[in-house]
Amino acid sequence: MLDINKIFGTIDMIDRRHLDVRTITLGISLLDCADADINVCADKIKRKIESKAGRLVEVGKAIETEFGIPIINKRISVTPISMVAAACSSDDYPVLARALDEAAANCGVNFIGGYSALVQKGLTDSDIRLIRSIPEALASTKLVCSSVNVASTRSGINMDAVAMLGETVCETARLTAGDSGMGCAKLVVFANAVEDNPFMAGAFHGPGEPECEINVGVSGPGVVCHAVEEAGDCNFDDLAEIIKKTAFRVTRVGQVVAQEASRRLGVPFGIVDLSLAPTPAKGDSVARILEAMGLETCGTHGTTAALALLNDAVKKGGVMASSHVGGLSGAFIPVSEDEGMIAAADSGELNIDKLEAMTCVCSVGLDMIAVPGDTPASTVSAIIADEAAIGVINNKTTAVRIIPAVGHEVGSRLEFGGLLGSAPVMPVHDCSSERFIARGGRIPAPLHSLKN
Amino acid sequence: MRAIVTVTGKDRKGIIAEVCSFLAQQNCNILDINQTVMQEFFTMTMLIDTAECIVPFDELSSILSENGRRSALSIRVQREDIFNAMYEI
Numbered sequence: 001m002l003d004i005n006k007i008f009g010t011i012d013m014i015d016r017r018h019l020d021v022r023t024i025t026l027g028i029s030l031l032d033c034a035d036a037d038i039n040v041c042a043d044k045i046k047r048k049i050e051s052k053a054g055r056l057v058e059v060g061k062a063i064e065t066e067f068g069i070p071i072i073n074k075r076i077s078v079t080p081i082s083m084v085a086a087a088c089s090s091d092d093y094p095v096l097a098r099a100l101d102e103a104a105a106n107c108g109v110n111f112i113g114g115y116s117a118l119v120q121k122g123l124t125d126s127d128i129r130l131i132r133s134i135p136e137a138l139a140s141t142k143l144v145c146s147s148v149n150v151a152s153t154r155s156g157i158n159m160d161a162v163a164m165l166g167e168t169v170c171e172t173a174r175l176t177a178g179d180s181g182m183g184c185a186k187l188v189v190f191a192n193a194v195e196d197n198p199f200m201a202g203a204f205h206g207p208g209e210p211e212c213e214i215n216v217g218v219s220g221p222g223v224v225c226h227a228v229e230e231a232g233d234c235n236f237d238d239l240a241e242i243i244k245k246t247a248f249r250v251t252r253v254g255q256v257v258a259q260e261a262s263r264r265l266g267v268p269f270g271i272v273d274l275s276l277a278p279t280p281a282k283g284d285s286v287a288r289i290l291e292a293m294g295l296e297t298c299g300t301h302g303t304t305a306a307l308a309l310l311n312d313a314v315k316k317g318g319v320m321a322s323s324h325v326g327g328l329s330g331a332f333i334p335v336s337e338d339e340g341m342i343a344a345a346d347s348g349e350l351n352i353d354k355l356e357a358m359t360c361v362c363s364v365g366l367d368m369i370a371v372p373g374d375t376p377a378s379t380v381s382a383i384i385a386d387e388a389a390i391g392v393i394n395n396k397t398t399a400v401r402i403i404p405a406v407g408h409e410v411g412s413r414l415e416f417g418g419l420l421g422s423a424p425v426m427p428v429h430d431c432s433s434e435r436f437i438a439r440g441g442r443i444p445a446p447l448h449s450l451k452n
Numbered sequence: 453m454r455a456i457v458t459v460t461g462k463d464r465k466g467i468i469a470e471v472c473s474f475l476a477q478q479n480c481n482i483l484d485i486n487q488t489v490m491q492e493f494f495t496m497t498m499l500i501d502t503a504e505c506i507v508p509f510d511e512l513s514s515i516l517s518e519n520g521r522r523s524a525l526s527i528r529v530q531r532e533d534i535f536n537a538m539y540e541i
Contacts, residue, residue, distance in 0.1 A: 001484040001499040006539050007456060008495065011528075065510045068530035252537040320541075 014069060018222035018284040019250065021257050022277045023073040024060050025198035027205035027213045027270060028052050030079040030114075038090040042099035045084070049076060049103035049112075052212055052267075057108040059264045067260075069253055072219075072419070076104060077203035078114035086126035093130055097137035097144050104143040111186075113203035115146040118193070121155040121442070131161070134168050138183035139175035145201035151191035151388035153395045157443040159385065165189045166381030166437065170404055173373070177406035180414045184403040185336075185368065189384050191391030191398045196271050197327045202364070202399060213270035214262045215327060218254035219277045220246070222284045224314070228292040239293065240313045247274065247317030255322045273327025274318030275363065276310070278338035280421035286310075286331050287340025287350075298340055299350030307331060308361035328397060330363025336416060336423035337368055345424045352383075352426055360390050365399035370414045370423035373406035380404065382433035385443075393446050453502045453509070454483070454532040457516065461525035463494040471496070471527065474519045479506045494525075499532065 013019035033044035053076050060074040078084075081096055097115055104112035115137055117127040134146050148165055151157040169184055176183035188202040195206020198215035205213075227246040231239055254272040262269035278286045287298035290306040311330045319325050333355065335341045344350035352369065359365045365387050371380075384400045391398030405414050405425045415422045459471055468487065475482060475498075484499040505512055513529050520527030 001486060001497065002456075002535050002539060004486045004488065004495065004497050007458060007497045007535055010535055010538055011458060062510065065513055066531050067534045068528060069534060249538040253534060256533055256537045 013223050017220070017226050018279070018281060019220050019253065020070040020072050021216060021254055022219040022275070023075050023198050023217040024056070024071055024257065024261050025075045025077050025203055025215045025217070026053050026056050026265070026267065027077045027196065027209055027215060029205055029209065029211050030084045031207070034084055034087040036087055036089050038085070038088040038092060038095050041085065041088055042095050045096060046099045046103045049078070049100070050106055053107040053109065055265060059261060063257055063260050063264070067257065069257065071257065073111070074109050075198070075200060075203065076107065076109050076112045077198070077205045078112065079205050079207065080114060080116035080118055082117035082124065082126045082130040083207065085130065086124065091129045093133040094137045094140055097133070097141050100144050101141035110143065111145050111200040112143050113145040113147065113200050114205060115144050116148060116204040118149045119158055119161045120149050120152040121158060123158070123161060131164050131168055134187060135171040135175045135183065138172050138186050145186045145203065147188040147190055147193065147202045147204060149190040149193035150384065151392050153192060153392050154445055156445040157191070157385060157388045157392055159437070159443055160440045162381050162385050162388065163437050163440060165384055166377040169380050169402060170377045173404040173406050180416055181370070181403040181405055182416060185401065185416055185420050187401065189400045191388035192396060194327055194397055198273050199275065199277065199328055201401065209270070210268060212267045214258055214265065214267050215270040215273065216254045216258035216261070217273040217275055217277065217327060218250050219275065220250035221276045221278045221286050221289060223250055224276060224310075225283070225285070225289045225292050228289055236309060240309060243310060243313035244317030247314040248321045251318035251321035269324065271324045271326030272318075272322040274315055274322070274325055274329040275327070276314055276331040278332065278334065278341070279419050280337055280339050280342070282339055285338045285340035286333055287338050287344055291340065297347055297349040298344040299354050303354065304357050304361055307333070307358050311362040328363045332363060332367065333358055334368035334401070336370070336414070336421040337419060338421070342422065342424060345426055352428060356386060356390070359387060359398055360394060364397055365391075365401070367399065367401045368403070368420065368423055369401070370403045370405045370408070370425045371428050372409050372425055373404050375404050375428050376432070376434065378432065378434040378437040379428055381437045383428070385437070389443070455500050455502055455529050456532050456535055457498040457500055457527065457529045459494070459496040459498070459520070459525055459527050461494050463489045463492050467494055467525065468496065470523055471498070471525075474516060475500060478512055478515065479504050480512070
C-alpha cells in the first residue's frame with residue numbers, strides 16, 4: 001500500500017488546495033443534423049445531443065464519488081453551428097441557439113459550446129448569418145457559448161471578421177447590459193483556435209474530430225501555489241522541477257478521470273487539457289503563484305518571465321502524465337475569475353497592456369476583462385487584432401473575451417457571480433483605431449523563416 | 453475493486469475495532485492497514501477490496517462517512533487508482 005503521507009497529501013490537495021477536475025466535456029458532431037428546414041435541423045440537434053449526452057452528468061457524479069475528486073463542470077461542445085446551419089434556407093439562427101440551450105438544460109450540463117464559426121480566411125454566407133445572430137442568440141439563451149476563429153498562422157488575420165466581431169461584442173454587451181454584459185462572458189474571439197478544447201466559453205467540436213469524444217480539463221493553481229510557497233527561495237532550476245512534478249500529479253488525476261468517463265460512456269477518450277484554470281476562490285489563483293515566486297504584485301516587472309516559466313513547466317510536467325494532450329494546455333489568466341488578478345487590477349499594477357504581454361507566453365489571451373461601456377467597437381476590434389497578431393506570429397492560440405461594461409466607467413466593477421467572478425472595469429487607450437479597422441481585407445499569413 | 457479508506461480523528465480506544473466492524477458489516481475485505489498517532493491525532497489508511505461488498509460504492513461511501521460522523525471521526529473511501537496514478541510513473 002502507498003505511504004500514509006502520500007495518501008494524506010492527496011487528500012490535503014483536494015480539501016485545502018482546490019485540486020479538482022475542472023471539466024469533463026463531451027464533444028458531439030452535429031454534421032448529420034443539417035437540414036434545409038431550420039426547425040427540423042433544430043429538432044435533430046436537440047435529439048442528437050440528448051441521446052449522446054443524457055448520461056454525462058450522472059456518470060460524472062459517480063466518478064466524482066468513487067475517486068473522491070470534485071468534477072466541477074460537466075459540459076458539451078458541438079460542431080460549429082455555421083457549418084451545420086449552412087444548408088438551412090432561413091437566417092433565423094437563434095432558433096438553433098435555443099435548441100442547444102434546451103438540450104443542454106435537459107442534459108443537466110452548465111454550458112454548451114459551439115455556436116461558432118471558423119472564418120480565418122474568409123466568411124461563408126452561413127458564417128455571416130451566424131456572426132450577425134450572435135448578440136440575439138446569447139441574449140436569448142442561458143447556457144450557450146459562442147466563439148469565432150478570425151485568424152491562423154497559415155491564413156493570416158481576417159480583418160473583415162475582426163471588424164464585425166468588434167461590433168458583435170459591443171452589441172452583445174448592450175443586449176445583455178441588464179445582466180452585467182453576461183453575453184460577452186460567453187463569447188470568445190480566437191486566433192489559431194483548437195478543435196478539442198474542453199474549456200468554455202471557447203469549446204467547440206472541430207470538423208476534424210470523431211463522432212463523439214471525451215475531453216477533460218484539469219486544474220490546480222492552489223496545489224502549484226502551495227508547492228511554490230513550500231519551496232522557499234530556491235533557484236529557478238529547482239522551482240521549475242517542483243512545478244513539473246506537481247503538474248504531473250494534477251494531470252494524472254485528469255487522465256484517470258478521462259479514461260473512466262470514456263469507458264463508462266462508451267465514447268473515445270480525446271485529450272487531457274493541461275491547464276491551470278483559476279477560480280475566484282481564495283487559494284485558487286494563478287496570480288498568487290507568480291507572487292509566490294517573488295513578485296510583490298502580479299503585473300509588476302518580472303511577471304511575464306514568471307508566467308513563462310510556470311506555463312512551460314506545467315506543460316512539461318503534464319505531458320508525460322497523459323497519453324493524449326491537447327486543448328488550450330497552459331496557465332489561464334482570466335481577470336474576473338482569479339482572486340489575485342482582481343486584486344492586482346484593483347491596485348492599478350495590472351493593466352491591459354501588461355496582460356497583452358503576458359498572453360505572449362501563456363494560454364490563452366485577454367480573458368474576462370471589463371472595459372468602459374463607451375469603448376468604440378473599432379477599439380474592441382483593434383484589441384482583437386493585436387491579440388490575433390500575437391497568436392499568428394508566434395504560432396500559438398490566442399483569444400479575446402472582453403466585456404464592454406455598459407453604463408460603467410473605469411474603477412467600477414461588474415459582478416457575474418459563481419466561477420465567472422467579478423471584473424474591475426479597466427482603462428483602454430483613448431486614441432482612435434477606427435481608420436485602421438475600417439480598411440478591411442486580410443493581414444497576410446506570416447513568413448515561417450527568418451525568425452527574429 | 454480496491455479502495456483506500458482514510459480515517460482521522462482525536463485518538464481514543466477502539467477506533468480500529470469500530471472502523472473494521474463498519475467494513476465487516478458491508479462485507480468488505482481489509483488487505484492492509486497503516487496507522488499512526490500524531491500529537492493525539494489518530495490517522496489511519498486501509499486498503500480494502502470491495503468486490504463482495506453488499507452495497508454499491510456510493511452507498512458504502514455515505515455509510516462510512518455517516519458512521520464516522522457519529523463516532524467523531526472523518527472516514528472516506530476512494531478508489532485506489534487515483535493515488536497510484538498520482539505517485540507512480
